[in-house]
Amino acid sequence: MCLAVPGKIVSVEEILGNRVGRIQFGGITREALLDLVPEAAVGDYVMVHVGFAISRVDEAEAARTYEVLAQMGMLEEDP
């Protein structure tokens, strides 16, 4: 129920007073409302839950923490 999926905003338009984004999830594109993430723009990744984006993925933070994990994975491979 609390599932949220990361997708990339490919376009944004105003429909009936709502900010609607087209969001790409892998090969699928779906609409989601962006009213709860006013800071999100085309090219950003957002977490989408029941048709609403609930956060903009913090790319810098994600890259930084992933770097630490990836290095750990590399180290483990070395004998």
Add this chain to the structure above:
Amino acid sequence: MKYIDEYRDAKIARALLAALERNATRPWVLMEICGGQTHTLMRYGIDTLIPDRIELVHGPGCPVCVTPLEVVDKAIQIASRPDVIFVSYGDMLRVPGSSSDLLRVKASGGDVRIAYSPMEAVKIARANPERRVVFFGIGFETTAPANAMAVFEAKREGLRNFSMLVSHVLVPPAIRLLLESPANRVQGFIAPGHVCTVMGYWEYEALSRQYKVPIVVGGFEPVDLIEAIGMLVAQLEEGRAEAENQYVRSVSFAGNRPAQKVLGDVFEVTDRKWRGIGVIPQSGFRLRPEFAEHDAERIFGLADTAVEEPAECISAQVLQGLKKPVDCPAFGVRCTPENPLGAPMVSAEGACAAYYQYRRDTVKTS
């Protein structure tokens, strides 16, 4: 897919598991609150990959599972009316009420529809002004802003035929209840990442400080969960009790302010009954009086009826992490996803359904 695939990387998972094996010197009992996380743990077998001395127990974070029987019965009563189009998230349709379920209402001619988003119900209300459209507003803090937006939108457009049957619940009061129980064995919590995406994790910092218990906000992919378990074990081994955030790519300390704003505008905090647990004070949302004309409970004037859970179902203990699904004599025999005795066997997020899907070969069901 970006932000998913890299968190399923086996190499990183193995490295994190090796570190956990080195760092966990004593037995620890940890609980993941969210049913989505339970599902990931079972699907990837993470519970079998971590050291044996770390026990994972599963929490009450399955909204479908904790929606009380009385509310399911109300939903069934409303959905059975000929003037109503009843719209629900798919998971709720097969949840047993005291004598029927929404799927049976649909089968016998009721207009029950499944929606992915509450805004679809608003759209249905717009297209069917002569029908009453009722949306089943369940969920935790993750889902509440979307449901709030739907009610807000209906009021803004003057869609008087749209209403919501609200049964929203909140995570922190449930954690407090678990921690105050004399039967509690949990020494560290994985807090639900998408609830905290909306609410932030300042409430969890307060809980961690008050009860001296480590809490780590965790994501939903295998690497996220193994890392969160590692962070909890590190705290426990070092004697720390803090709120930490593993899921930094989505969660900030303060959370999503616009989402919190709409929650405050549309809902107010109220006592809620949790299926299998009982009433938890100040543990849910109801609509504010300004939205009374969109409140299905008020419109349809349904009184609370006292109903009993099937005696054989141990979901109360399962939802509080006191028993595992496989401890239930009915598991996989008289209780299956096709014929569930209790809600945790219905929802994909329910602990019983997760065990049935991924673990039923390892238990004897005779």
